[in-house]
Amino acid sequence: MEEVLAYPAKWWNEAVLVWLVVAVVIYAVTALPGIYFIVKYRFKPGEREIGDQEKHGHWGLEALWTIVPTIVVLVLATYSFAVFKKQRTVPEGAMTIKVTGFMWGWQVEYLDDKGNTVKTVVTAYNPTSYEVPEEQKIVVPAGKPIKVLLTSMDVIHAFYVMPAKIVEDAVPGRITYLWFQINKPGEYWVFCREFCGTGHSHMFAKLKVVPPEQFALWLKGETELAKRSNDI
């Protein structure tokens, strides 16, 4: 069995495929007859100078292309509803992080069991490059669902987890959420997808997905560091 890279990207990819097949079929049954008619019913002086005035409607056909598309789109919408439910239902045992957007970066807080912040990572605004210093990467464990609680300090931003194919706005005064799970360790892109000003295209982050044991170490190790810097 092929390994799944990320959720909810897996279902998203399937949904796109379903749409694509339907779209290509509709395209074919519409465009091909159109092209055929254009070739066949061409104006020819002396031969075909006037169109068939009787062909100005047909209730049966018109009903057909009202009813069939209605059914098709309702089926698609219902299928999308089912996928949507999975995209919005955070699996049991998810780890929660708090992400706050600001102009133009992200502040990520890791919580303990009681909901206290144990560690904070802040990505600084970098207007010229897409390099991210090691300590500003958002580290998450592989193979574990992550629930992201989103909000913003200033204007609206949006948190797009590229490998997971999911985005949700970070709105000041509100808490929104999304969840994702990435199974393969590695580095992945996060982008701001709601227009937020001059730095919008440089409001990004690197997601560093590591094996769970390594994540546990990282979380502990850096906690000590954070404490020490607070003392100073």
Next chain:
Amino acid sequence: MREAVAVPWFSAGLKEWIFTTDHKKIGIMYFVTGLVFFTVAGLFGMILRFEQTSPGFQVVSPSFYNYLLTGHGAVMLLWWAIAAHIGGFGNFLLPLMIGARDVAFPRLNALSYWAFFGASVIVLLTLIPGNHIKMMWTGYPPYAAHADAGVTAYYVFAIHLLGVSSIATAVNFITTYLRMRAPGIGFWNTNLYIHSLIAANVIQLIGVPSLAGAVTMLFLDRYLGTNFFNPALGGDPLLYQNVFWFYSHPAVYVMIIPIFGFFSEILATFSRKPIFGYKSMVFAIWGIAVISFIVWIHHMFTSGVPDWARVLISYTTVLVAVPTGIKIFNWIATLHGGAIILRSPMLYTLGGIFMFLIGGLTGIPNAMVAIDLGVHDSLFVVGHFHYVLGMALTMGIFGAVIYWFPKITGRMYPENLGKISFWLVFIGANIFYFTQMVAGFLGMPRRYPDYPPIPEWVTLNQISTIGALILGVGVLVFLVGMIKGLTSGEKAPANPWNSPSLEWQIDSPAPVNNFGEKPPRVEPDYHPYKYGAPPAF
């Protein structure tokens, strides 16, 4: 103002243009103003495109990019996609197609134009450095209330003037249609363009106040310290989005429905047969107009609105596909059994329908909320709406220009330039926007002047720019054709396409007093799509 009306447009002096209340002259002024702004916004678009060609900032700074993008979006939508053709062709054609002397309130009509002109001046003022507005045409708060967004007030006042203009036009057109039809013109033998125009203006009448309200609150928040949208003091930024999209979603149908009307007129003429399913076409137009008011939340699928609202609106949104589908199928069926002439207006129409078909099919993923969660605010959306609004609409207008050129100017548009420009625009647009959609599926966000050098993104953006260049050349050829037609085009006969529709039964260019003192005689069996003899060319 009578004397102004007594002069045909080509011998009218400046004073007559300024004081005219003639629907034809006002229409021409609307269209020319819109076209100038289209050209400028198109140049802005090309600069945006060059900036996005490769990663890094090569052409403009991010803040200037945001200004150009705000200007491009706002001007393309409000000047080109609404005012140019509704104010331009709507004014010119409405009285002619229903056999009227003018619109119902000619002076109000002049006011519409001059309010629009005022908005145009305001927009030009933003060209001055220091006056830039950078909040995008959507103007979402709290960003729009932030200093980084530039001078929000210009946008607010431009919208207010445009609103005055649109509401006056809507009242005028609706009244004209209801009260001033020549005897014999009824609901079931009105041109489909007029049905579309009236539906679009009904939407305007209901919706525009909502937009005006949204931007007014923006203004109050920014300059007078109110807190409609400030969450720190109990306001809600999502309120703006709701009020804004309540109009701005239906607005896309205001833009496209009249274009459907152009398609129907031109398709019938160059297939030499009646439009297939005339009645279902009329129902479809009104169906679209009604559904358009209950789908706005699909612009907010990822904004944090409750999940039930997203699902509900996902259903209503996919339903828009039904009436639009009816229209496309009816157009295809119109071709069946026709005597098809591929003159350039017909090419533009067929191309526009083709673009709309792709635009419609790529609208479905935006409506299916599950897919939208992955493509919202990506370049996919930009590609999608350039298919429908950008290109189906622009090709519709270009086709309409060539088709009614004889009636408006008295000359023919040069056919060879029409054909060449069509192929350039069609091929360029497809390369340009298709690659944008693919880049969006691969995750590339919209409104990004810079992006990391992800190889697929770079390749797609480079191909996209080649398409944009071809498209740009096509648009230029089209504009050259307009100038050439105007200065040295062949003299046009009264009815070059041999159409039974009323506007073709008078001289070219249309005489100052339209049909003369009395309304035209309309035969009891009149129908705008009843074709007899083949056309004269």
